[in-house]
Amino acid sequence: MAIRLGDTAPDxxxxxxxGTIHFHEWLGDGWGVLFSHPKDYTPVCTTELGRVAKLxxxxxxxxxxxxxxxxxxxxxxxxxxxxxxxxxxxxxxYPIIADPERKVAQMYDMIHPNALDNMTVRSVFIVGPDKKVxxxxxxxxxxxxxxxxxxxxxxxxxxxxxxQVATPADWKHGEDCVVVPAxxxxxxxxKFPKGFKEVKPYLRMTPQPDL
Ligand code: BEZ
Numbered sequence: 001m002a003i004r005l006g007d008t009a010p011d012x013x014x015x016x017x018x019g020t021i022h023f024h025e026w027l028g029d030g031w032g033v034l035f036s037h038p039k040d041y042t043p044v045c046t047t048e049l050g051r052v053a054k055l056x057x058x059x060x061x062x063x064x065x066x067x068x069x070x071x072x073x074x075x076x077x078x079x080x081x082x083x084x085x086x087x088x089x090x091x092x093x094y095p096i097i098a099d100p101e102r103k104v105a106q107m108y109d110m111i112h113p114n115a116l117d118n119m120t121v122r123s124v125f126i127v128g129p130d131k132k133v134x135x136x137x138x139x140x141x142x143x144x145x146x147x148x149x150x151x152x153x154x155x156x157x158x159x160x161x162x163x164q165v166a167t168p169a170d171w172k173h174g175e176d177c178v179v180v181p182a183x184x185x186x187x188x189x190x191k192f193p194k195g196f197k198e199v200k201p202y203l204r205m206t207p208q209p210d211l
Contacts, residue, residue, distance in 0.1 A: 002109045003136060009034070009127040010107045016067070016095035017077045023067075024131055030063040031158070032127040033150065036110045037070040038119040040080040044144045045070070048122075049081075049096075050088025051147050062154050069097040069104055071120055116141055126154065128161070163209045164191065174211065179204040 003010070009032075011024045023034075035052075037045040052059075052066055059066055070077065077096045084092050097104055099120075105111050110120040122139035134157050139145050156167040165177035179188055179196060185204060188196045194207040 003133055005133055007133050008131050009133050012104050014097045014104055015074055016097045017074060018095040021095060029129050033064055033066045034125045035068055036120040036123045038116055038141045040070050040072040040076045046084050048144050049084050049092055050090045053090035053092045055147055058151050064154055066094045069099055071099050071102055071105060073100050074098040174208060176205045177208055179206050
C-alpha cells in the first residue's frame with residue numbers, strides 16, 4: 001500500500017555501503033531523506049548521487065541524514081560510487097541501501113510496474129524526528145530530481161513545525177510567510193511581533209518568524 005503523509009515511515013534493517021543499518025535507529029532524533037534510484041551505473045542517477053554528495057553541508061546544517069536506495073548489491077554500489085566520485089567531482093559518503101530482493105522497495109511502494117519494469121522509480125521520502133513521513137515525491141526515471149527544491153521543502157517543514165505559519169508559492173528561506181487560517185486576525189500582533197499585512201481576511205503575511 002502507498003505511504004501517505006503522516007504515516008510512520010516503515011522501519012527496516014538493510015545492508016548498505018556503510019554496513020548494516022536499522023533505519024529508525026540510524027535516523028536518531030533528526031530528519032531523514034530516503035531516495036530511490038532505478039539502477040546502478042545509469043547516467044541520471046549518477047548525476048543525482050553526485051549532487052547529493054556535494055550538498056552534504058546543506059543537509060547537515062538542517063540536521064538531515066540522507067540515504068539512497070537502488071536494487072543492486074553492495075559490491076555494485078561500491079564500484080559505482082567510484083564512478084560517481086570521478087565523474088561528478090565529489091565524495092559520496094552517505095549510505096546507499098542494497099536492495100536486490102526489493103524488500104525496502106516493496107515496503108515503500110517504490111516499484112511502479114507500469115512505469116518501470118522491475119526497477120525502482122525516483123521516490124523521495126522526507127521523515128521527521130517523530131519518524132512520520134512529511135513529504136513524498138515520485139519522479140520518472142527520465143527526470144533527475146531538483147535537490148535545491150528538497151532543501152527548500154525541508155526549510156519550510158522545519159519552520160512550520162515550530163511556528164503557526166505556512167509558506168507561499170516559491171517561498172525561500174528569509175521570505176514572508178502566511179499566517180495559518182486558524183489564527184484570528186486580532187490575535188496576530190501578540191503572536192507575530194514583527195508585524196503583518198492583511199492582503200485579504202484569509203491571506204495574512206508576516207516576516208519569517210524565526211529570523
Ligand atoms: C538513469 O538514471 O539515467 C536512468 C535509469 C533508468 C532508466 C532511464 C534512465
